[in-house]
Amino acid sequence: MANGTNKLALIASKGTLDWAYPPFILANAAAAMGWDVGIFFTFYGLPLLKKDLKLSVTPVGNPAMPMKMPFGPEGFQNINWPIPNLITANIPGFESVAVSLMKKGFKNKGVATIEELRETALEMDVKMIGCQMTMDVFGFKKEDFIDKAEIGGAAAFLQFASDANVSLFV
Amino acid sequence: MSDVKVVKTLDCTGLLCPMPVVKTFKTIKEMQVGDVLEMIATDPGAMPDMKAWANQTQHELLEATEAGGKFKFLIKKTH
Numbered sequence: 514m515a516n517g518t519n520k521l522a523l524i525a526s527k528g529t530l531d532w533a534y535p536p537f538i539l540a541n542a543a544a545a546m547g548w549d550v551g552i553f554f555t556f557y558g559l560p561l562l563k564k565d566l567k568l569s570v571t572p573v574g575n576p577a578m579p580m581k582m583p584f585g586p587e588g589f590q591n592i593n594w595p596i597p598n599l600i601t602a603n604i605p606g607f608e609s610v611a612v613s614l615m616k617k618g619f620k621n622k623g624v625a626t627i628e629e630l631r632e633t634a635l636e637m638d639v640k641m642i643g644c645q646m647t648m649d650v651f652g653f654k655k656e657d658f659i660d661k662a663e664i665g666g667a668a669a670f671l672q673f674a675s676d677a678n679v680s681l682f683v
Numbered sequence: 684m685s686d687v688k689v690v691k692t693l694d695c696t697g698l699l700c701p702m703p704v705v706k707t708f709k710t711i712k713e714m715q716v717g718d719v720l721e722m723i724a725t726d727p728g729a730m731p732d733m734k735a736w737a738n739q740t741q742h743e744l745l746e747a748t749e750a751g752g753k754f755k756f757l758i759k760k761t762h
């Protein structure tokens with residue numbers, strides 16, 4: 514690459530279906546521009562390295578999350594349904610409905626899945642480092658993670674990030 | 684100016700960020716220096732993104748046009 518000096522260091526700290534997107538999208542875009550990219554997965558971001566992803570999202574306590582229908586006429590799809598916490602938190606199965614609506618909505622609009630984005634990032638040699646401390650605390654094993662995942666601590670990430678042009682905490 | 688010969692066409696219709704740049708990167712990697720790739724996209728974000736991509740990768744963006752919601756890019760592999 515003519516521009517091999519640019520480097521992106523990301524920390525992925527959130528593992529919900531919505532917040533899984535920013536680090537993987539940024540990593541893919543940067544790697545596609547020939548940048549050197551590393552993501553450090555810590556705390557709730559660590560499960561994003563698991564072989565089998567079961568990502569979820571909840572509208573409970575998240576007033577900014579639009580509740581929209583991914584089907585029907587455009588006017589209907591654009592309605593943001595005002596669903597109170599009392600309902601989102603107490604109706605059994607509401608969360609799985611919210612998850613499938615978001616997945617369907619993203620798919621309809623042409624957004625890649627987290628699984629696809631993780632795979633393309635790995636194909637472009639994005640380095641993925643899992644946090645050892647989080648593994649110890651939450652009881653994850655190296656075998657739970659994809660083969661290409663490396664394991665390291667804060668010092669290992671900081672060494673990688675020390676000469677990065679762009680460092681972001683997501 | 685019309686002597687540009689497109690070697691390959693990549694259709695990114697319906698794909699959103701970051702897939703147009705990711706697919707462009709992967710496709711151009713398999714091509715020869717001097718070859719021209721035509722990329723078609725419908726994501727309006729592809730216009731600023733492809734300009735940034737070309738600037739960062741130093742491949743030459745020969746053409747970036749929009750017609751009827753379709754974006755067309757001609758990229759020459761330079762290295």
